[in-house]
Amino acid sequence: MTKQQVPLIDLCAAESDSKDLDLLDNACRDHGFFILSNHGIDREIEAMWDASRRFFARSRDEKQQVSRTQTMPLGYYDRELTKRKRDLKEVFDYMRPKADGKNLNQWPDDVAFKAALSNFFEAASLVADRVLKLVFLALEERLDASQPQGDPATSTVRLNYYPTQDPLDAAARSDVQPLGDMALHHHTDPGILTLLLQDKTGGLQTLTKDQVWVDVPPRENSIVVNLGDVLQVWSNDQYRAAIHRVTPRSQDARFSTPYFFNPAADAMIQPRESLAGDHSHYHSFTWREYIKGRVDDNFTDLGVDDIQIDRFRRSA
Numbered sequence: 001m002t003k004q005q006v007p008l009i010d011l012c013a014a015e016s017d018s019k020d021l022d023l024l025d026n027a028c029r030d031h032g033f034f035i036l037s038n039h040g041i042d043r044e045i046e047a048m049w050d051a052s053r054r055f056f057a058r059s060r061d062e063k064q065q066v067s068r069t070q071t072m073p074l075g076y077y078d079r080e081l082t083k084r085k086r087d088l089k090e091v092f093d094y095m096r097p098k099a100d101g102k103n104l105n106q107w108p109d110d111v112a113f114k115a116a117l118s119n120f121f122e123a124a125s126l127v128a129d130r131v132l133k134l135v136f137l138a139l140e141e142r143l144d145a146s147q148p149q150g151d152p153a154t155s156t157v158r159l160n161y162y163p164t165q166d167p168l169d170a171a172a173r174s175d176v177q178p179l180g181d182m183a184l185h186h187h188t189d190p191g192i193l194t195l196l197l198q199d200k201t202g203g204l205q206t207l208t209k210d211q212v213w214v215d216v217p218p219r220e221n222s223i224v225v226n227l228g229d230v231l232q233v234w235s236n237d238q239y240r241a242a243i244h245r246v247t248p249r250s251q252d253a254r255f256s257t258p259y260f261f262n263p264a265a266d267a268m269i270q271p272r273e274s275l276a277g278d279h280s281h282y283h284s285f286t287w288r289e290y291i292k293g294r295v296d297d298n299f300t301d302l303g304v305d306d307i308q309i310d311r312f313r314r315s316a
Contacts, residue, residue: 005030006034006216007020007027007034008034010037011040011127011134012040014134024135024138028138028227029239030240031206031209032232032242032243033216033224033242035225036131036195036222037219037221041120044119047116047119048120049197049255050116054110054113056161058108072104074094074103075106076090077090077093079168082187085182085185086176086177087179087180088162089161089246091158091159092159093158094156095156096121096125122152125152125155128261129150132150132192135193141274141275150261151264151265154265155261157259158260160258161254162254184245186244187243188229188242189229189242190294191261192231192234193225194225194226194258194261196224197223197256197258198216198224199254203249203254205244226242227239227241228241229290233271233309233312234270262287262291264287269284269285269287270283270285282309
């Protein structure tokens with residue numbers, strides 16, 4: 001693997017100097033991944049890591065007190081499906097905390113945990129907005145207020161813990177899908193883009209256009225960025241939603257934290273006119289209907305793979 005395959009992009013430098021944009025552009029057309037340095041949120045990331053490790057070190061009973069369900073989609077979960085296969089991981093999901101408390105977040109009894117994750121969410125939201133503008137600069141497009149944007153109100157953060165062994169006991173395993181062959185099975189993220197923090201254990205891989213799996217290496221003080229389905233549609237297939245997976249950890253457990261930057265709930269998803277012209281590759285669809293189809297498949301095997309953007313692709 002070369003640095004050009006998954007390039008390192010200095011965020012501040014790239015915003016004012018276009019020399020790195022060709023590397024970013026090539027990566028987004030091939031596999032949809034790049035690595036971000038000089039992002040300015042090291043303090044919030046360090047506090048987030050501390051909170052994540054504390055949470056997953058809790059007993060199983062403590063974690064299950066904030067378990068999510070099909071009607072309560074945020075909180076702890078240890079039996080998620082990807083591509084109809086159970087992943088070897090535990091997760092904790094949350095959204096931006098609302099001032100009135102009227103959202104679906106479930107918090108453990110740990111004031112410092114909530115504060116650290118709230119601060120991380122706000123810092124990551126600002127970085128995600130800057131990164132989106134950078135991606136469109138690479139596409140030689142400028143975003144303005146009249147164009148679709150990311151919305152922190154619909155965006156989410158997930159704390160991931162990948163253990164070396166199945167977190168479910170024998171009794172629990174009898175009621176769920178058996179583990180697949182990956183810690184996290186291959187998929188694309190449904191939203192605009194993802195900011196991913198990963199520890200030093202490795203295991204993250206992305207699929208190139210040539211159908212080769214390449215490593216996305218851990219790099220200190222950096223953020224991994226991968227493009228999602230919405231950005232592939234907005235770009236009319238000029239950029240790829242990143243197909244990625246996590247290989248099993250045989251010796252050391254793995255921690256990671258993605259921030260999923262999503263559109264507004266009522267956003268209509270379709271190729272940008274300036275990038276599609278008279279050859280739009282997709283019918284329009286709403287973010288609300290798309291994300292519902294992706295989330296529903298996390299809980300049970302519906303008999304088919306979860307919804308993909310190809311469902312909305314126009315025939316040639």
